[in-house]
Amino acid sequence: MAPSRALIRPTANLIRHTKPSPTTLLLRHHRQASTTFPSDSELPPPSQSSSQPLPPPPQQPSVNALPPPKLKPLTEAQRSFLSSCLRVNQAGELAATLIYTAQTPPVLAREPHLAPLMRHMYDQEAAHLRTFNALIAKHRVRPTALYPLWSVLATGLGWTTAVMGREAAMACTEAVETEIGDHYNGQIRRLLEMVSQWEEEGYEVGEEFRELIGTLRRIRDEELEHLDHAVEHDAQKAEPHWLLTGVIRAGCRGAIWVSERV
Numbered sequence: 001m002a003p004s005r006a007l008i009r010p011t012a013n014l015i016r017h018t019k020p021s022p023t024t025l026l027l028r029h030h031r032q033a034s035t036t037f038p039s040d041s042e043l044p045p046p047s048q049s050s051s052q053p054l055p056p057p058p059q060q061p062s063v064n065a066l067p068p069p070k071l072k073p074l075t076e077a078q079r080s081f082l083s084s085c086l087r088v089n090q091a092g093e094l095a096a097t098l099i100y101t102a103q104t105p106p107v108l109a110r111e112p113h114l115a116p117l118m119r120h121m122y123d124q125e126a127a128h129l130r131t132f133n134a135l136i137a138k139h140r141v142r143p144t145a146l147y148p149l150w151s152v153l154a155t156g157l158g159w160t161t162a163v164m165g166r167e168a169a170m171a172c173t174e175a176v177e178t179e180i181g182d183h184y185n186g187q188i189r190r191l192l193e194m195v196s197q198w199e200e201e202g203y204e205v206g207e208e209f210r211e212l213i214g215t216l217r218r219i220r221d222e223e224l225e226h227l228d229h230a231v232e233h234d235a236q237k238a239e240p241h242w243l244l245t246g247v248i249r250a251g252c253r254g255a256i257w258v259s260e261r262v
Contacts, residue, residue, distance in 0.1 A: 090144070
């Protein structure tokens with residue numbers, strides 16, 4: 001038997017006026033949200049805090065960091081001594097280059113086979129002079145005021161001994177290098193005494209100071225090499241040897257004494 005119309009109408013009205021359940025509303029809202037996108041004007045502004053860089057982490061002291069070296073300041077006497085060393089050494093190397101420059105033409109005119117030896121000794125002296133020129137400029141040490149005088153005397157000594165002959169030229173080298181070797185040895189001994197005193201007092205020795213001692217040792221050894229070359233090439237056959245070398249050595253000692261002070 002078919003249902004009556006009266007029974008169907010109330011049922012339809014009941015369905016039409018029934019409130020949707022919470023689950024139905026949630027599904028409907030989800031479908032609308034998935035198909036509708038907000039415009040740029042509706043988007044929230046970016047957070048200002050996100051654009052600021054993060055502060056750097058606090059630095060922790062390195063466990064392996066070494067403390068600064070404990071260096072003892074130089075006394076006024078020590079500064080004066082080092083200045084005089086650089087000043088007199090520069091003057092001595094200048095004189096050596098001028099002696100070889102004046103000796104070379106007369107010597108090679110009679111002994112051309114000595115050209116490599118004369119060039120070798122000159123090149124080493126020129127390198128010594130460049131070294132002390134650089135140290136003088138670096139430490140702002142006043143050069144000797146007698147530069148012009150030493151230049152004239154060194155040139156005259158070199159030319160005179162070369163004209164006297166190969167033996168006299170080599171005797172000049174022997175005499176000069178003997179005094180220069182002793183002079184460098186004295187400086188090195190004094191510097192090593194300073195190092196020993198600092199180490200006994202618990203101070204460290206700066207790398208630059210050790211490099212200076214090494215430089216003086218190297219230059220001293222090269223000067224003594226020139227002495228050996230001179231003896232090998234008949235320096236002691238010069239006549240009169242004792243007088244020639246004695247006068248030159250006395251002149252070197254005087255020039256050293258003056259250049260340390262003037």
